[in-house]
Amino acid sequence: xxxxxxxxxxxxxxxxxxxxxxxxxxxxxxxxxxxxxxxxxxxxxxxxxxxxxxxxxxxxxxxxxxxxxxxxxxxxxxxxxxxxxxxxxxxxxxxxxxxxxxxxxxxxxxxxxxxxxxxxxxxxxxxxxxxxxxxxxxxxxxxxxxxxxxxxxxxxxxxxxx
Amino acid sequence: xxxxxxxxxxxxxxxxxxxxxxxxxxxxxxxxxxxxxxxxxxxxxxxxxxxxxxxxxxxxxxxxxxxxxxxxxxxxxxxxxxxxxxxxxxxxxxxxxxxxxxxxxxxxxxxxxxxxxxxxxxxxxxxxxxxxxxxxxxxxxxxxxxxxxxxxxxxxxxxxxx
DNA sequence: CCTCTTTCGTTTGTCTTACTAACGTTGGTG
DNA sequence: CACCAACGTTAGTAAGACAAACGAAAGAGG
Numbered sequence: 115x116x117x118x119x120x121x122x123x124x125x126x127x128x129x130x131x132x133x134x135x136x137x138x139x140x141x142x143x144x145x146x147x148x149x150x151x152x153x154x155x156x157x158x159x160x161x162x163x164x165x166x167x168x169x170x171x172x173x174x175x176x177x178x179x180x181x182x183x184x185x186x187x188x189x190x191x192x193x194x195x196x197x198x199x200x201x202x203x204x205x206x207x208x209x210x211x212x213x214x215x216x217x218x219x220x221x222x223x224x225x226x227x228x229x230x231x232x233x234x235x236x237x238x239x240x241x242x243x244x245x246x247x248x249x250x251x252x253x254x255x256x257x258x259x260x261x262x263x264x265x266x267x268x269x270x271x272x273x274x275x276x
Numbered sequence: 277x278x279x280x281x282x283x284x285x286x287x288x289x290x291x292x293x294x295x296x297x298x299x300x301x302x303x304x305x306x307x308x309x310x311x312x313x314x315x316x317x318x319x320x321x322x323x324x325x326x327x328x329x330x331x332x333x334x335x336x337x338x339x340x341x342x343x344x345x346x347x348x349x350x351x352x353x354x355x356x357x358x359x360x361x362x363x364x365x366x367x368x369x370x371x372x373x374x375x376x377x378x379x380x381x382x383x384x385x386x387x388x389x390x391x392x393x394x395x396x397x398x399x400x401x402x403x404x405x406x407x408x409x410x411x412x413x414x415x416x417x418x419x420x421x422x423x424x425x426x427x428x429x430x431x432x433x434x435x436x437x438x
Numbered sequence: 439c440c441t442c443t444t445t446c447g448t449t450t451g452t453c454t455t456a457c458t459a460a461c462g463t464t465g466g467t468g
Numbered sequence: 469c470a471c472c473a474a475c476g477t478t479a480g481t482a483a484g485a486c487a488a489a490c491g492a493a494a495g496a497g498g
Contacts, residue, residue, distance in 0.1 A: 128430055130350055132334040138402070139418070140312040140409055142425035144327075145352065147309030148485075149432040150302040155454080164454070165306075172294040183475060188292055190307065192457060197477055219464045219475040240300070247302055250431040255424055256301070262413060262421050263304035268290055269412040270311040310456075317483080326483070345446060354486060359448055381446040381493045445494075451487085458481080465474075 150247055157239035161232060162206075166191060166199040168240070171233040174209060174225040181220040182211075190271075208232050312409055319401035323394060324368075328353060328361040330402070333395040336371060336387040343382040344373075352433075370394050 128136050135141045151165075158164050169189035174180070177188055186196040200223060203209045208229035214220035225233075248256050290298050297303045313327075320326050331351030336342070339350055348358040362385060365371045370391035376382035387395075410418050 128426070128433075131352070132331075132338040132350065134334045134338070134399070135331070135351075136426065137422070139406055139422055139425065140316050140402070142422065142429055143305070143312045143409075144309045144316075144484095146425055146429045146432070147306045149429070149436070150305045151454085152485090154302050154306075166455080169294075169297070172296045176294040176296070181475080188294065189297075190293070191455095193476070194458090194478075195456075217465070217475085221476070237296070240302070244301055247305075247432075248428070250427060251424060258420060259424050260299070260301055260304065262417055263301065263308055264290070264298065265412060266410070267304055267308045267311070270308070270409075271290075274311070306455090313483085314456090328484080343446075353484095355447070356449075356487090357485075379446085379494070383447070439498100441496100441498085443494100443496080446492085448490080450489085453486085454484090456482085458479100460479085461477085463475080463477105465472100467472080468470085 150243075153243040153247055154240060157243045158236060160239060161235045163232065163236060166195060167203055167208075168233075168236050170196070170199050170203060170223075171208065171225065171229055171236065174223060174229070175233055179222050179224045181214065181217075182223060183220070185223060203229065206232070312405075315405040315409055316402060319405045320398060322401060323397045325394065325398060328357060329365055329370075330395075330398050332358070332361055332365060332385075333370065333387065333391055333398065336385060336391070337395055341384050341386045343376065343379075344385060345382070347385060365391065368394070 155164065158168060166189075169191060170185055173185055173188040177184070180188070182196045182200060183193060185191075185200070186193050189196075191199070200209065200211060200221075204211055206228070207226060209226055210224050211221045212224070214222045248259075251259065317326065320330060328351075331353060332347055335347055335350040339346070342350070344358050344362060345355060347353075347362070348355050351358075353361070362371065362373060362383075366373055368390070369388060371388055372386050373383045374386070376384045410421075413421065
């Protein structure tokens with residue numbers, strides 16, 4: 115009956131949780147995301163940042179000088195949330211906001227030296243967070259997990275935009 | 277260079293996202309959790325409920341009459357959030373709250389007929405949400421994903437409590 | 439029996455993420 | 469020129485997670 119089931123350790127921890135939930139992928143996903151978020155938030159907090167800031171800094175680093183709207187599309191954020199995060203990053207001197215001469219609706223956002231340093235700091239801190247997140251998984255399992263998560267995420271981002 | 281890499285479809289959707297993020301398990305996880313949460317929230321909303329309500333109803337169904345504190349431990353919720361959710365469920369007639377005669381600090385919470393019906397409704401709606409969440413995955417991948425998520429979640433819940 | 443600590447239910451409030459609605463400005467199109 | 473779309477911005481909301489404090493009650497140790 116349970117020879118193929120979960121390891122002993124698993125049951126010990128999970129037996130106080132309803133079986134409905136334990137078997138539900140969306141629950142496993144959202145609950146594990148809480149831990150993932152906690153781990154990376156702790157990493158960000160040490161540098162006085164949060165998730166939105168990292169998304170914007172890494173987008174700027176990869177795509178160069180772009181408008182706030184593009185920034186939002188790259189990092190999966192709402193325009194209104196981009197405004198707030200860009201404000202905060204500008205106050206910290208991590209980026210600069212200049213009006214686009216070719217389109218006066220747009221603000222061109224560019225990464226500063228300070229922003230690059232902050233990004234590198236966050237990258238390092240995040241690496242450790244990834245390690246503790248995946249700690250109990252073997253290398254091949256980590257790869258398989260990453261592949262499947264990416265596959266699912268691509269599917270849902272595609273179907274949502276259409 | 278990319279023969280072993282992601283399928284074409286994947287890149288199409290993801291190419292506007294920083295490579296840093298695409299490769300980061302914690303990002304894939306939290307972003308996919310957004311979709312998982314959206315899908316199940318829509319299912320809940322049709323029945324006038326939300327996640328906290330389902331956690332409590334399913335805990336009551338599996339563990340019978342328990343105190344609010346136990347309810348919180350079963351469904352991974354803070355005591356203060358249990359109070360609010362139990363209030364709302366009581367207003368809807370889904371459960372009853374009676375003082376424990378053996379321990380006057382405790383409230384014993386029990387599921388009503390209405391609550392059981394609501395739970396069955398939510399179960400059905402959630403099943404569809406799971407299907408659309410995992411739609412692009414083959415059956416064996418779904419099983420592998422569920423196994424790994426459970427393994428990771430058990431690990432982090434264990435290490436957090438200690 | 440009397441402290442000391444713990445547990446319980448409750449209130450209040452904060453943080454992060456996500457998202458919606460509206461507004462004025464500007465660009466592009468028919 | 470009229471109309472619509474995009475942009476930046478402000479304001480507000482919802483859900484989930486969590487921290488701090490409170491009085492009331494139970495339990496433990498001396």
